Amino acid sequence: MARLILENLHKSFNGEAVVKNINLTIEPGEFVALLGPSGCGKSTILRMLAGFEPVSDGQVTHGEICLSSNKHHVATEDRNFGMVFQSYALWPHMSVKDNVGYPLKVQKIKSDERDRRIQEALEIVQLEEYADRLPAQLSGGQRQRVALARSLVTEPDVVLFDEPLANLDRHLRAKMEETFRAFHKRTGATIVYVTHDQSEAMSLADRIAVLNKGELVQWGTPQALYATPKNTWLANFIGRGSVLKVSEIAPQQYVNSTDLHDLIKRYSSEQVFSSVLVRPQDIRFVPADAFSIIVTVDNCIFRGERYDIELTLEDGQKLLTYSDVPMTINSPHHIRLEQAWSLESES
């Protein structure tokens, strides 16, 4: 097992940069998600890791080996990586067993050894009894599990996932997420997982690299991304909450309740501003006093276990919070904000 290092990685197509200056160090056995909206360059990074695309600049190293740089390129065939594709990429003319066993056949592994390993891989994804079926005879979830078995059968150092759940329905996704988690636990392989779905990334990954417009926005654990996002774009992208304009304050720090209320009240009289992130659970409804903030209920939406309440401040800014009971629209209320996180402005 070895570290996977992306150093100053750069990629441009026809002079247009789609991946800019990415630096990531992925520890052996780590589950890493590349998260971002479509067109952010996450799939391009994955294709460079797989060796389908040469890099324009910078390099990818795996342990002591340089996989890609602008001078050298190890062919995909020589990388011993596994990959699970969004469209499964099962070969329709081969049975499940042959699909899973093909990488072993290419490596010229003897047939009894091969059969044993195919059997093992199918056991992990619980598809033993489907070995002789053709991919066309399987459901979407089963096909994805075959693809999973194929990616692990050679015991690769790194397994790449390219939006593997995008083609499955919601119900099946939760089940497959569980399968992926078990797969990671059992194989201990390094996993690089591309997705545009933040909840998928948050629930699966050890660490997440959030990308926007080809650049790395933030690289950290899911908890860190949620609690301490770097800028307003990321605060809007991950989790629920409201970004408020307040009087100027240094970025990347927690603001306590007293300071926050002061900043909000001063904002209307000042031109310069900073942005802070207020999570819904940090808002309390309180009886009126000199300290509290006056709001109006804008909207009340039933969400099952609770209500989403949209509030408007006196200066017109919006806030989102939750309530266990429904609230009357246009009714005035008083709230206290427990804390907030100050953000960098989006560059």
Next chain:
Amino acid sequence: MTPSLIKARFIDGPSMDSQLRWLSIGLFVLIATLSVVPSLRLLVEALSQVTLSASSPLAEVLRSERTWIALKNSFYTSGLGTLIAVVLGCGFGFVTTLTNIRGRAVWVFCFMLPMMIPPQVTALSWLQLFGPASPILNTFGIAPTLGSPQPMYSAEGIALLLGIQSAPLVYLALRTQLIALPQDLLEAAQLAKASPFRVWVDIIVPLCRSAIVAGAALAFVSSLGNFGIPAMLGIPAGYIVLPTLIYQQMAGFGNDMLSQVASLSMIIALLVLAGMLLQQWLQQRSRYALLGHTAKSISFRLQRWRLPLELLLAVILCFILVAPLFALIVSSLVPALGMPLTLDTLTFSAFHEMISRQGVTKRAFENSVFLAFVSAFVLMVVSLPLGYLLMRLPMRTRAVIASLIEVPYAIPGIVLAIAFILLFAKPLPFIEISLYGTLGIIFLAYLSCFLSVCLKPVLSAMSQLDPVLEEAAQLAGARPLKRLVDIILPLTAPAFFAGGLLVFLISINELTVSALLWSAGNETLGVLIFNLDESGDSVLASAIAVLVVMLVAGLMSLLSLCAPRLPKGVIPWHD
């Protein structure tokens, strides 16, 4: 951290595997030899004649009265033929594509058949249908008196057959456009209370106009290059068109005969090129941006008109296909030309003679089957890596190479044959082997001519293949050749098979190229029928032609059988 490069393989072009590089070089040489060199050789020969002296071969060709007569005749027969093709092709196109007519597949199959039947067989069967010696007319006792002229030996006869042969080209161009018309258009017009006739006149015809003109251009070009029909019908009547003029000049063995025919073929090539450019330009213009989904194409419900329309189609098909083929069969069953067919005269002696007689018939069969089989096989083997490499090229480069491959197929066979004579008239350098006068030269000409026929279905199948299937094999560690054999080949196999079968079908009946390249001992089936008819043995010629038609229909049916497993559009006569 300093990168260590212990295991990395050094490759100077990233992502280009060495296996792929060698494959590319090999195929580049092959395409250059097969596609580019013959065309260039012809150009050089023709251009080298452009001198100011009045005695140069080009000047002589241009001064000769026969050249201008042939040119005028070519334009007349091709023009009239195109007109007939447009009427037939559009009629069939609109009826079989837009209406709920019964047995559509059968109509389409029968209508496409004339395109696949070799022109000399078409000509032979029409000759058997009319004229004083017609067995059918004699059987009914209504044959014209002996000595009266055969009506097919005329410019109009040639034009009629050219029209029938190229009508499927117009049909195909029209049909492609009709299928793309969305049902929404019809429904919107119906909501506006337009009658079906108004819909057809106001909406469908305008949207198809350019497609029809493009099809007509294609029919004109193909008629211009047709050799079999004017050779069988024009030569006996002394009616000369450009391809038959070249053929007759070739027999002349004049002083600078080769230079003269090269100049003549350049004239045809230029005319054809102009036609092709016109057709491409029109086809691009014809692409109206069609809004709406095309999941369902337009279909009119014929009610009381359905039966009369079906009868009309049947009558037309009877006239252009069934009657001539019937005449052909009848003539193969009479003892000698001019005799009526009765139970007493019925004889299979022509078939007996054909099969049992040693010598030229057997040899021609063997030669044609051998040539067709080897050409189909070689082209299939070449198409796999060639298609694979083309798909990896950028769009623009791919288009350029694809049109280079198309050139030998597009230029008339007679021009290609001249190019090959020019190339191989002298023994090959270094190895001192002469291909001229062997089957080898015909074989090479077939490879050059039919490469695009075989490649097209393969390319279309490969472009429909999801690239991740190959990427997955790459991750599994498979190198290009292994991926080609394990993944790409099995998934595109039906298209391959179809490509090979199409090549076999076309080359086993080929006449034009082999008419100029054959030599004693190296006859092909096409040449044999032509020669037998020329020497007056049309009963035996008919018998062979009957077998050829059966072969064509059989192979076409075989292709139809594998149609469901092929990408759309690979088999022209199938949905």
